[in-house]
Amino acid sequence: MTATAAAMSLASGEPPINFAAHQLRAGNIAGARDDFEQMLAMLLAAIYPGARAITANPGDWGIDILLGELSGLVIIWQSKYFWPVVGRGQQGQIRESFDAAVAAAARNGYRLSQWVLCVPASMDAQTAQWWDNWRARRQRDTGVSIELWHENALRNHLVRPDCAHVRRHFYDPYVPQQTPRAPVRDLDPDDDAGLDRALFVRQLRAAGHVELGAAKREYFNAELLAREVLDKRIPSEVEALSEADGVVHGIWEATFNAKVVDEDPRLPGLHAEVMREIRESGVFPSQLRAGPVHRCGLMHRVVEDRRAGWVRHWRDIA
8 A cells, every 4th residue: 555545544534445454354365355356346336236246157257246237238347356566477367357258248148348457456567568558459459448447446436435334344444363473583603603504595695695694583483483383283384384385485486587587697676575575465374473574584494495596597506
């Protein structure tokens, strides 16, 4: 959420609308997608009383929310919980969703007049340029009007008086049950020195990092947490650790793929962007007693496990 939007919301006396709330409510990214789609269905029903949600069973007609009759003319809203930004990695999903909606209309005998993509984030510059070109081309090819409801457009709808019940239900202050965080411990000099030979440290040095004390502490605390979880063997916590590993690895992979086009083989900014997103992400499983230090340390564990790195040639170092 932008600082301007938050300031405007606070000035109005209402809580700010933060779309990360769907992750807090649901506890994971898959649940957040469903929760966001439910919000859209309620929002559209408030704006357009005839709008209705469509369940993809059997098959996928490319419809999330529908206005009109499937025997005639329809408008379709497509829900995509892309977070925290809409980037190059999501372009394929957007194309596939639109093509599926157009094909289903032709196959099932109704006419698609408008297709609206709804996302709780904004597009980066490259994706915005791609969207403008793709939208113009596909509108010309299909005759279907294409619109984008991004985060600011959605907020503009949610603050309407006739949509106040939707905003209150989904975005008024929501505090999930908190799992106590594991303590953060300091390294003793021997542990600190021993980590000088670790792979994740060599990867950071290859990327030009000089100060590594915080990274060592993050890794050390993540290792303590992981060993505790694996020793206790509580299924929910073991699954949460595995899910968190997948979250940090996925954040790294998406950011690495966006950065690898840079000419500098050290990929400047990669580590900072990945760690910032890990710290701010709301999709970590609540069953894991991980604070920001442990979360960043889980990323270092992925690097230590030879599944990621901080330079273009990270596999050579691994």
